[in-house]
Amino acid sequence: MTTNRRNFIRSTATAAAAVGLAGPLNAGRWVAPSDRINIGLIGARNMGFGVLQKHLDTGLVNCVGLCDVDQNVLENRAADVLKNYGQKPRLFNDFRKLLEEKDLDAVIVGTPDHWHCLPMVYACQAGKDVYVEKPMANSIEECNVMVKAASRYNRIVQVGQQQRSGPHWQQVNRLIKEGRIGKLRKVNIWGNFNYGIGQLKQPDQPVPAGVDFNFWLGPAPQRTFNPTRFHGSWRMFWDYGGGLVTDWGVHLIDMAFWAKDITTPPQTIMASGGNLSFGDYNHETFDTMSVIFKMDDFTVTWEHTAGTQKGPWNKNYGLAFVGDLGTILVNREGYQVIPEWDDRLKQPKTEAEESTQGGEHHAQHAANFVDCIKTRNKPACPPEIGRAVAVAAHAANIAIRSGAGILHWDEKTGRFTNSREANQLVVPEYRKPWELPRI
Ligand SMILES: NC(=O)c1ccc[n+]([C@@H]2O[C@H](COP(=O)([O-])OP(=O)(O)OC[C@H]3O[C@@H](n4cnc5c(N)ncnc54)[C@H](O)[C@@H]3O)[C@@H](O)[C@H]2O)c1
Secondary structure, three states: OOHHHHHHHHHHHHHHHHOOOOOOOOOOOOOOHHHOEEEEEEOOOOHHHHHHHHHHHOOOEEEEEEEOOEHHHHHHHHHHHHHHHOOOOEEEOOHHHHHOOOOOOEEEEOOOHHHOHHHHHHHHHOOOEEEEOOOOOOOHHHHHHHHHHHHHOOOOEEEOOHHHHOHHHHHHHHHHHOOOOOOEEEEEEEEOOHHHHOEEOOOOOOOOOOEOHHHHHOOOOOOOOOHHHOOOHHHHOOOOOOOHHHHOHHHHHHHHHHHOOOOOOOOEEEEEEEOOOOOOEEOOOOOEEEEEEEOOOOEEEEEEEOOOOOOHHHOOEEEEEEEOOEEEEEEOOEEEEEEOEEOOOOEEOOOOEEEOOOOOOHHHHHHHHHHHHHHOOOOOOOHHHHHHHHHHHHHHHHHHHOOOOEEEEEOOOOEEOOOHHHHOOOOOOOOOOOOOOOO
């Protein structure tokens, strides 16, 4: 960003703050392209592109670069940007080339989880701010490295846990902190989704035209191409993702930690589960899981049954915050305060309430990132928050994968205290020439 553009953006931010403008700083005012933030997208097929659109919708952002290792995705998304926004980004297959662009201010990382750490860290080193999708990374050590990179290179980093920017989630957080349900003792969380069993098994196949599969694999082990472990469905394979608990779990478990402003992983994690069903579907991550996170003065539980979408309270996913006076039931559709009954006073222990004003909240999260690029304030989901919940979710998987069942986490050493097998899964092995950055 040129000094003039930086100054303009800062002064716009200050003026906006002075008149108390909420949301995007342009507040409906047209901002000249030369005064907008220049953003690039790495990983353009699905969520990355969705997030890019929310940034472009603010009117405060230019898309100057698109990068993908699938040429078909790249060309289709370039056409979408031209058609919907009248902009013609430069196209890249190698994110390192995109990061060399002098006019680039920030990047969105919308690649599969095994490809979050390197682009994020390299972007920080190149002086760019970063919006990185959740879970922050595919291993505990990558999360540690990313927290250090954001701090060392003094970058604004927003993790894509967009519920933190959602008004109804913020309202639930407020209600709990104001004592609406009394002492919070337990948070029960569940996420039952059909997609968690992956796709029907298929044999390996030739790599599709236009795909640089070696680059797609990146630091993950070399293997032949199989469509059931590629676009979208990579989530169900350890080399690239962690299954439902890291995919949906981080969004929901994040809300439980936020209720008590927890910024470090839990000390004790207990997990049971495995692959118990749907053997004709291709997945390595667990289709069935029950997890207990033991917190200082409350308990958080996570449950999933992939491929079976029924759930508690007749919802396939959600959280129940259980307090002495009542329960708050919440998911993206809205929330409900359900009072306990006071037998002595013959009245509810707290006031009932219901809201159906939910939503997805990617737009608010993108707007918050853009604001923070300008003001240099801490974003709604900074890296330490992304790390705490990603480490918790990875630890739950590791508890089962290692056979330990119960794990004790030592935040000081960054290792589990009771399982050598579990500690072997903390640091990923990168395939050459890629190397896990040291910060
Ligand atoms: N915040 C949310 O609500 C939300 C929702 C869905 C997905 N996500 C996250 O977004 C990320 C992407 O998920 P998705 O569903 O879009 O996956 P996807 O498989 O649909 O898209 C990923 C894209 O990244 C590209 N890619 C892979 N390696 C690359 C590299 N080294 N350089 C450039 N491009 C590369 C792929 O070719 C593909 O086009 C994941 O981390 C996922 O967890 C977040």
